[in-house]
Amino acid sequence: MKPFPTWLLDRTKNKDSHTLAAYEKAGGYQALATVLKKPMSPADVIQEMKVSELRGRGGAGFPSGMKWSFMPDPAKDPRPRYLAINADESEPGTCKDRVLMEQDPHGLIEGALIACYAIRAQAAYIYVRGEYRKSYDRCQAAIDEARKKGLVGKNVLGTDFSCEVHMHKGAGAYICGEETGLMESLEGKRGHPRPKPPFPAMFGLWGQPTTVNNVETIFNVPFIVTRGGAWHASIGTKGSKGNFLCGISGHVNRPGVYELPFGVTAREIVDEVAGGVWKNRKCKAWFPGGSSCSLVKGEDLDVVLDHDSLKTKGSSLGTAAMIIIDDHTSIARVMEIIARFYDHESCGQCSQCREGTQWLAQIFHRIATGHGLPGDVDALDALAKGMAPGKTICALSDAAAIPALSAVRLFRDELEECVRQKQDPIPYQRVEYAGAH
Amino acid sequence: MALPQKLVSEFDQLVKKYPDRKSGLIPALHRCQEELGGWISPQIMEDLAAYFGLEPVEVYGVASFYPMFRMRPVGKHFVSVCHNISCELRGATEILEHVCKVTGAKPYGTSADGQFTVWPVECQGACANAPMIDVDGVYHEDLTNAKVDALLGGLKK
Numbered sequence: 001m002k003p004f005p006t007w008l009l010d011r012t013k014n015k016d017s018h019t020l021a022a023y024e025k026a027g028g029y030q031a032l033a034t035v036l037k038k039p040m041s042p043a044d045v046i047q048e049m050k051v052s053e054l055r056g057r058g059g060a061g062f063p064s065g066m067k068w069s070f071m072p073d074p075a076k077d078p079r080p081r082y083l084a085i086n087a088d089e090s091e092p093g094t095c096k097d098r099v100l101m102e103q104d105p106h107g108l109i110e111g112a113l114i115a116c117y118a119i120r121a122q123a124a125y126i127y128v129r130g131e132y133r134k135s136y137d138r139c140q141a142a143i144d145e146a147r148k149k150g151l152v153g154k155n156v157l158g159t160d161f162s163c164e165v166h167m168h169k170g171a172g173a174y175i176c177g178e179e180t181g182l183m184e185s186l187e188g189k190r191g192h193p194r195p196k197p198p199f200p201a202m203f204g205l206w207g208q209p210t211t212v213n214n215v216e217t218i219f220n221v222p223f224i225v226t227r228g229g230a231w232h233a234s235i236g237t238k239g240s241k242g243n244f245l246c247g248i249s250g251h252v253n254r255p256g257v258y259e260l261p262f263g264v265t266a267r268e269i270v271d272e273v274a275g276g277v278w279k280n281r282k283c284k285a286w287f288p289g290g291s292s293c294s295l296v297k298g299e300d301l302d303v304v305l306d307h308d309s310l311k312t313k314g315s316s317l318g319t320a321a322m323i324i325i326d327d328h329t330s331i332a333r334v335m336e337i338i339a340r341f342y343d344h345e346s347c348g349q350c351s352q353c354r355e356g357t358q359w360l361a362q363i364f365h366r367i368a369t370g371h372g373l374p375g376d377v378d379a380l381d382a383l384a385k386g387m388a389p390g391k392t393i394c395a396l397s398d399a400a401a402i403p404a405l406s407a408v409r410l411f412r413d414e415l416e417e418c419v420r421q422k423q424d425p426i427p428y429q430r431v432e433y434a435g436a437h
Numbered sequence: 438m439a440l441p442q443k444l445v446s447e448f449d450q451l452v453k454k455y456p457d458r459k460s461g462l463i464p465a466l467h468r469c470q471e472e473l474g475g476w477i478s479p480q481i482m483e484d485l486a487a488y489f490g491l492e493p494v495e496v497y498g499v500a501s502f503y504p505m506f507r508m509r510p511v512g513k514h515f516v517s518v519c520h521n522i523s524c525e526l527r528g529a530t531e532i533l534e535h536v537c538k539v540t541g542a543k544p545y546g547t548s549a550d551g552q553f554t555v556w557p558v559e560c561q562g563a564c565a566n567a568p569m570i571d572v573d574g575v576y577h578e579d580l581t582n583a584k585v586d587a588l589l590g591g592l593k594k
């Protein structure tokens with residue numbers, strides 16, 4: 001792999017990287033000063049974001065500058081407006097935002113302030129999943145430090161820009177990562193996604209104009225302001241610009257969260273970055289970005305990791321959380337776990353999703369445990385096709401259907417074999433860890 | 438019974454973060470669970486309903502939606518064991534078995550001595566350091582049976 005410039009995780013290597021002192025020493029809050037004192041207008045910042053071609057890192061890959069420009073013109077719509085930062089991070093395999101919040105929280109706070117300035121929001125709410133205590137505490141401490149220095153609150157850096165940044169704790173429901181579920185939850189309700197339209201830019205938190213962005217998306221903002229949108233757009237591949245955080249987990253020798261430029265191949269990541277598949281085994285299948293995207297076969301590791309290339313393999317980049325599955329593992333078992341997850345997390349508003357996730361979980365369970373019935377594999381296919389795409393209030397139904405469809409498409413023979421033999425042809429291999437590591 | 442004064446003062450600050458008081462409900466449920474016995478009792482729901490100007494059933498509706506809120510009494514130590522895919526690929530099944538053996542609790546149950554509740558949970562965002570468990574709100578990653586022994590053994594009275 002060729003050497004490449006990094007910026008997202010550089011500061012995490014500094015001593016006490018989570019403190020204001022360390023952040024300022026590394027040039028922190030210069031981007032905010034540039035915006036406020038140069039000064040740049042909110043429209044200038046949005047323009048820079050558009051030029052950067054940054055796409056959201058929360059899974060859907062929506063162009064961030066465009067999303068910001070959907071916020072209504074304050075001259076015509078003077079309602080209060082908000083930024084909601086999505087730190088719910090509960091897509092299986094995904095563990096990148098946590099690294100940023102624990103190790104470099106000021107980067108997020110500075111990004112939040114600039115984003116609020118650009119969309120003219122008076123406050124940002126960082127919605128952190130409840131289990132991430134350390135992330136919450138580190139971000140809260142960063143906000144407190146920044147407030148003391150006049151960086152958060154009234155008249156930021158002595159200008160007439162005022163902005164609050166608040167931490168908010170969720171309570172462990174995957175569906176609250178979906179942007180409208182998140183807003184309902186932040187309002188103190190069950191996390192039931194809202195039908196769209198109206199979109200958050202018109203009717204978001206407390207009915208006001210709101211932009212929802214992922215942690216890593218916002219974290220990129222100060223770099224883009226300082227170095228320029230054109231710099232960002234010069235890195236990566238067509239349609240996928242900059243560096244991204246890749247969490248790699250499962251059957252590799254060195255799982256971890258790594259910063260990589262768009263354009264590296266999955267094989268480079270597995271072999272060179274993550275030290276290869278463990279136990280000298282082969283990769284049988286992998287998820288490019290969390291469990292909600294299609295499985296890709298192990299022989300297709302030469303694909304480039306970016307938004308467009310993965311489509312050629314019938315999958316998508318998702319959260320860039322690669323999950324590597326070795327050739328001693330049963331797909332029926334993998335899918336049993338994943339289907340159970342979506343069944344557990346469906347909020348139950350839509351019948352396709354509520355019933356569909358339950359049936360997928362039951363059928364994968366019975367196939368994996370040797371109780372599969374003739375016709376089960378076809379039933380999975382038909383069921384999943386009835387759940388997606390776009391048939392429900394939110395995309396959780398799609399997220400459950402997509403991996404199921406891919407398992408049937410790529411591993412039909414193996415699943416059929418489980419049904420025929422009345423047992424999984426790939427027996428479960430215990431992973432004994434006593435004394436390992 | 439009413440909420441302890443300490444929590445009431447905290448909540449008075451908390452609700453100022455939001456344009457709408459009710460937004461403080463979930464953070465407040467967390468604080469009650471932490472301070473008042475480790476679970477959300479009917480009494481807590483009544484007290485929070487009174488504080489937020491809601492019906493108790495509305496508080497129940499919210500609390501019961503979220504996996505982190507425990508709707509029945511739990512042991513002194515709460516052990517969450519991730520059993521989602523990245524952890525399963527690296528031995529979560531064996532870790533769960535071992536946690537149960539060491540604590541004497543069954544999955545979703547509490548040990549006879551009331552010391553431990555063991556709860557399988559979905560992905561906790563520690564996938565690159567699987568397998569993982571969370572004990573009383575603190576993550577423990579890259580687990581081995583030996584680490585589980587040291588950790589939970591140390592917590593036994």
Ligand SMILES: Cc1cc2nc3c(=O)[nH]c(=O)nc-3n(C[C@H](O)[C@H](O)[C@H](O)COP(=O)(O)O)c2cc1C
Binds near residue numbers: 057058064086178212
């Ligand atoms: C079921 C479901 C769960 C989601 N979970 C998350 C999450 O945990 N974190 C996140 O940033 N986005 C999540 N998303 C995507 C958000 O809805 C939204 O697209 C994203 O936060 C927008 O930010 P971005 O444009 O910066 O990517 C989820 C979407 C769905 C359908």
Ligand code: SF4
Binds near residue numbers: 346347350397
């Ligand atoms: S698709 Fe599923 S999770 Fe989304 S709103 Fe409908 S029932 Fe709820």
Ligand code: FES
Binds near residue numbers: 519522525
């Ligand atoms: S799968 Fe266990 S922490 Fe993500």
